Amino acid sequence: MRMRRKRNLEPRLEACSDILAARGVPMKDLKKAAEEYRALFDYSELFGNGNAVRLEIGCGNGGFVLEAARREPDINFLAVEIISNVIVTAMERIKKEDVKNVRFLNVPAEVLPCFIPEKSVERIYLNFSTPLPGSTHARQRLTSPRFLVIYRELLKEGGTIVQKTDSEDFFDYSIEQFLLNGFAVEEVTRDLHNSDAAKDNIVTEYERQFAGQGKPIFRLVARLNRMEGSE
Numbered sequence: 001m002r003m004r005r006k007r008n009l010e011p012r013l014e015a016c017s018d019i020l021a022a023r024g025v026p027m028k029d030l031k032k033a034a035e036e037y038r039a040l041f042d043y044s045e046l047f048g049n050g051n052a053v054r055l056e057i058g059c060g061n062g063g064f065v066l067e068a069a070r071r072e073p074d075i076n077f078l079a080v081e082i083i084s085n086v087i088v089t090a091m092e093r094i095k096k097e098d099v100k101n102v103r104f105l106n107v108p109a110e111v112l113p114c115f116i117p118e119k120s121v122e123r124i125y126l127n128f129s130t131p132l133p134g135s136t137h138a139r140q141r142l143t144s145p146r147f148l149v150i151y152r153e154l155l156k157e158g159g160t161i162v163q164k165t166d167s168e169d170f171f172d173y174s175i176e177q178f179l180l181n182g183f184a185v186e187e188v189t190r191d192l193h194n195s196d197a198a199k200d201n202i203v204t205e206y207e208r209q210f211a212g213q214g215k216p217i218f219r220l221v222a223r224l225n226r227m228e229g230s231e
């Protein structure tokens, strides 16, 4: 179902411009975009401190990043969401709650290297990314090889990706892709809500829906392998 454009979307986005760090880069050709629009963040300017940085891709309405940022005020969070109509809600919640350690990017994940310096992120969260079953849209899956190349570039040595999903097929696909593309896969659970990890889990909006339908939640941690020759 197509979502109706929110009333006063542009003024509402504008009212959040102090926490909106990037918006609307064309994504036809990543290489071209990276050359033309490269505007790498200076984190001390963006957050006013030198704290570690984590990234959520596909933040939706922002429930996860809001709670994560509250729990860990000494971590800086970047939240990425392609749809303006959706990210505006996330930004308004962060402002309303006066949470200081979150900035937003209203761009497709494909262009993140235009903004995020290499090896500057300690963790990436992929919460309930669209599974896109079948082969037609496989390239759009956020754990397809073309995205894993990007994450490898952005993550620090030993950095991690934490993935949650309700789709077993997407989960198995992701494990396969992580292993083929320079990551070790750890902490795999196929029933998060009935596991030891449940007590620290932050339930996202989609997760609440899926769990409410009785679906098990899958979770893993993918750790960037050390490069040969590094210390």
Ligand SMILES: C[S@@+](CC[C@H](N)C(=O)[O-])C[C@H]1O[C@@H](n2cnc3c(N)ncnc32)[C@H](O)[C@@H]1O
Binding pocket: 057, 058, 059, 060, 061, 080, 081, 082, 083, 086, 107, 108, 109, 110, 127, 128, 129, 130, 204, 205, 206, 207
């Ligand atoms: C299924 S929703 C999950 C939302 C939220 N993470 C949750 O768990 O409730 C996936 C979100 O990812 C966003 N998304 C999908 N592909 C994206 C991309 N390439 N770049 C940025 N955001 C993307 C979608 O617009 C959507 O809001």
